[in-house]
Amino acid sequence: MEALAAEKPILDVRSLNVVYGETPALKEINISFARNSLHSIIGPSGCGKSTFVRCFNRMHELQGEAKVTGQILLDGDDILTDDPFSVRLRIGMVFQRPNPFPSLSIADNVLSGFLINGIRPKKDEADAIVETALRKASLWDEVKDKLKKRSMFLSGGQQQRLCIARALAVEPEVLLLDEPTSALDPISTGSIEELMLELKKSVTIVLVTHNLSQAGRVSDYAAFFLLGELIEYGSGSTFFINPKDSRTDAYLAGRFG
Amino acid sequence: MANLSSKGAGAETLLASPGASAPGGLGKSARGFLARTAERGFRSSLIFSVVLVFAVIVAMMFSLTMFSLPAIQHTGWSIFTGTNWDPANDQFGALPFIVGTILTSVLALIISFPFSLSIALFLGEYQRSGWLASLLTTAIELLAGIPSIIYGAFGLFVMVPLMQQWELTMVSSGVIPLGVGILTASILLAIMIIPYSASLAREVIRLTPQDLKEAAYAMGGSRFAVIRFVTLPYSFSGIFAGQLLAFGRALGETMAVAMVIGNQNIMPEGLFSAGSTIATVIANEYPEASGVHIAALTEIGLILFLITIVFGFAGRIIINRMGMRGTA
Amino acid sequence: MTLRNRLKARLGFNRVVSSVFTGIVTFFSLLMVVPLVLILSFITIKGVTQLHWALFVSDERGGGILNAIVGSGEMVLIAVVLAVPVAVLTGVYLAEARNSKIAEVMRITVDVFQGIPSIVLGIIAYVWLVVPLRSFSGLSGAVALAIMMIPIIIKNTEESLILVPAQMKEAAYGLGAPFHKVILQIVLPAAMSGVLTGILLATARILGETAPLLFTSFGGPDLNYNLTRPMEALPPLIFKYAQSPRDDWVATAWASSFVLVVVVLFLNLLTKLVLRRWKH
Structure with a gap:
């Protein structure tokens, strides 16, 4: 972790605690994320990894009574005290199951970040945004002829890339991917993984995943959570080959989880 | 077998x-x-x-x-077009009642809509549980359980005098301060149908997939934006079906309307005019009718029956298609 | 200004709009409690003050409402007896032969049935019973009410039967129990809360019904138990008295309204209790 502190991190989490009712979900998390790299969060179900990423865009507030203390600094601004709506523009999110808006066309799905908030871009602006975002999400070539069609006709993997394009359209600084391939077949998963490797050059990605080999393939850094605690965090190359903590070792070896 | x-x-x-x-x-x-x-x-x-x-x-x-x-x-067909209903001379033009029925029901639907949609959103989106939600749910259930004759008595003794006072301020513009009339009946009907359309709309609003709402929130959407962008488009057909069913109910409502509409066999001339609906004419005239008169009353009953079937059917088809049979 | 900056600048406005909308929704929702409170309080205040013992022990000739109470009770009872077996059995059929063509057609029929205005059911009972018997009668009123109950009970029965776990039935069939025993001794008891709920709801509904009785049971001022003769009921009595010019009759209308509301809401409450009790 000391090695990481050298460059200025984009995200800096300081003694983050989350309590649901009486049960603590996250305990004293301290971690910082370097810019333009991919950080994967791994751990068994219920370890708090999903709660952890949901704090970054304040989605945890949607599900009632979570008590959160500590700080999450995004380029120095505390996310937890900021206005949640502007936080969500800076930190985009992609969910487990592809969830494009079924009643909208592909193009409008890409633009939905603007449309939802009452901004209707002019035709040329809109076209530019749609093309840029779809290109970034490696979907442009597949859908450029059917931008007016509804998104339901796309395959699962295409839908998930559409969701990524949708998130990228508002130019977030960080992209949260919450198990983005768990509902997809291996081929689609492969294409999403390639996409992640491409995207991390220009945006910081925080990836929650159950799939350890996926984490191994794409991560620059990896963090292991267990029972609401951050057990270990390190650069991908050492983390997966030579973990320091015996619990990480046991998890990676498939002895639990 | x-x-x-x-x-x-x-x-x-x-x-x-x-x-x-x-x-x-x-x-x-x-x-x-x-x-x-x-x-x-x-x-x-x-x-x-x-x-x-x-x-x-x-x-x-x-x-x-x-x-x-x-x-x-x-x-013949002139029962639909005739405006003169005069049983003593075997004249049976039912258009005034058809107009009265549709007018009161449409007005009731319009008046009730902001309320039923608000209740549906409140219970389906804002406060799914908690004391305020159970208070409101209980209130809605009680409103649905009150017999229509009680609504009628309430309308007659409470609403009619209030309407009359209001109408007295408009005498100069030609309003006759009857208290009873089309508008009074529509307001009363609106209160009566709100529980039906609200509870159906609440069910469909609750069916809105959480992941779509989360997607909209994650794009920076406010609560209102999520409702407008996700919840309402998603539940539109269910809300519409609820309105159809409520409309069918309003069409056939008899007692409450009979007590506050004024029971005049005339074409309603405005919101404050007295009038009749198909149901109220049947209620008022059937017990003493005979001959062609009772047949004519039965015929308008048949017409009412067919209209309600059409609306009920349309509403049901939409609900069944949404796969939520049993919520209404 | 770039689009993204316009987007950022817009958020504050959106937040205000959202709060205003929340306020409007809350306001309109809670406003609905007002008519309820008004109705219940008016009926209670006006009704309770007019209650006196004589109401319940003498008929209309004696200034009471006993004949209407007896008539309501008798007609509702007959309606329940007529409607419940047919409706429950039909509900059983719809639940058991869930996917058959007949069940599909019947389901639509029942939905249509439920939407028929009650005044039209009055006409039906008039044509079926008053005309052939050449007299208004309690029986014709009871038949109109029974027809009204049927779809409500069918739907509740069907829906609660569908919820009975299939394993329960399979276990019983596996032990060699015949179909009627499985239904009568396993499925119906397991679904009892739903079936009872339907019956209670339907009873509460017809208890307050006026329209189909106006020209079937018609009414009469004397205490009468005979179903073949005209019979008074509480709701038509309220209708008649509420519109009368005599103050003592209006007073009786208030008192009767109070009695009716108490009984109907009590039945509704009972329904909720039944549902809650059996669920666990």
Whole structure:
């Protein structure tokens, strides 16, 4: 972790605690994320990894009574005290199951970040945004002829890339991917993984995943959570080959989880 | 009985011959005979009930039509277009009642809509649980349970004087301060149908997929934006179906309307005019009618029946298509 | 200004719009409690003050409402007796032969049935019973009410039967129980809360019904138990008295309204209790 502190991190989490009712979900998390790299969060179900990423865009507030203390600094601004709506523009999110808006066309799905908030871009602006975002999400070539069609006709993997394009359209600084391939077949998963490797050059990605080999393939850094605690965090190359903590070792070896 | 076998897991058990489902060597004994008889009796009574219910519906249509025949022959299509309803001279133009029925129901729907949609959003989106939600739910259930005659008494003794006072301030612009009339009836109807449309709309709003809402929130959407962008488009057809069903209910409502609409057999001239609906005319005239008059009243009853079937049917089809049968 | 900056600048406005909308929704929702409170309090205040013992022990000739109470009770009872067996059995059929063509047709029929205005059911009972018997009668009123109950009970029965776990039935069939025993001794008891709920709801509904009785049971001022003769009921009595010019009759209307509301809401409450009790 000391090695990481050298460059200025984009995200800096300081003694983050989350309590649901009486049960603590996250305990004293301290971690910082370097810019333009991919950080994967791994751990068994219920370890708090999903709660952890949901704090970054304040989605945890949607599900009632979570008590959160500590700080999450995004380029120095505390996310937890900021206005949640502007936080969500800076930190985009992609969910487990592809969830494009079924009643909208592909193009409008890409633009939905603007449309939802009452901004209707002019035709040329809109076209530019749609093309840029779809290109970034490696979907442009597949859908450029059917931008007016509804998104339901796309395959699962295409839908998930559409969701990524949708998130990228508002130019977030960080992209949260919450198990983005768990509902997809291996081929689609492969294409999403390639996409992640491409995207991390220009945006910081925080990836929650159950799939350890996926984490191994794409991560620059990896963090292991267990029972609401951050057990270990390190650069991908050492983390997966030579973990320091015996619990990480046991998890990676498939002895639990 | 043969039709039963054609489809479905349930049908199998219904059809399996009585003996087959009783295993073991009871077949020839007296107990076996009794068991088979009981089994056969039970199956027959099931089918008898179904046939009976179906026959009742068919017979209702048939009876209404037959009993209307003298009026249908006497008046023809002009029952829909005539504006003069004068039983003493065998004149049966029902247009004023048709207009009165549709006018009060449409107004009731318009008046009730902001309330029923708000309640549906409040209970389906904002406060799914908690004391405020249960207070409101209980209030809605109680409103739905109050008999229409009680609404009528409330309308007559409380709303009519209030409306009259309001109308008195408008006498200069030509309003006759009756208190009773189209608007009074519509407001009362609106209160009565809110529980129906609200509870159906609440159910469909609750069915809005959480992941779509989360997607919209994650794009920086405010709560209102999520409702406008995700919840309402998603639940639109269900809300619409609820409105259709509520409209059907308003069309057929009798007692409450009869007590506050003024019961004049005239074409309503405005919101403050007295009038009648099909249901109120039947309620007021049927007990003393005979001859062509009673046939004409039956005929407008048949018309009401058919209109409500159309709206009820349309609403049901939408609900069934949404796969949420049983919520209303 | 770039689009993204316009987007950022817009958020504050959106937040205000959202709060205003929340306020409007809350306001309109809670406003609905007002008519309820008004109705219940008016009926209670006006009704309770007019209650006196004589109401319940004498008929209309004696200034009471006993004949209407007896008539309501008798007609509702007959309606329940007529409707419940047919409706419950039909509900059983619809639940058991769920996917058959007949069940599909019947389901639509029942939905249509439920939407029929009650005044039309009055006409039906008039044509079926008043005309042939040449007299208004309690029986014709009871038949109109019974027809009204049927779809409500059918739907509740069907829906609660569908919820009975299939394993329960399979276990019983596996032990060799015949169909009627499985239904009568396993399925119906398991679904009892739903079936009872339907019956109670339907009873509460017809207890307050006026329209189908106006020209079937018609009414009469004397205490009468005979179903073949005209019979008074509480709701038509309220209708008649509420619109009368005599103050003592209006007072009786208030008192009767109070009695009716108490009984109907009590039945509704009972329904909720039944549902809650059996669920666990």
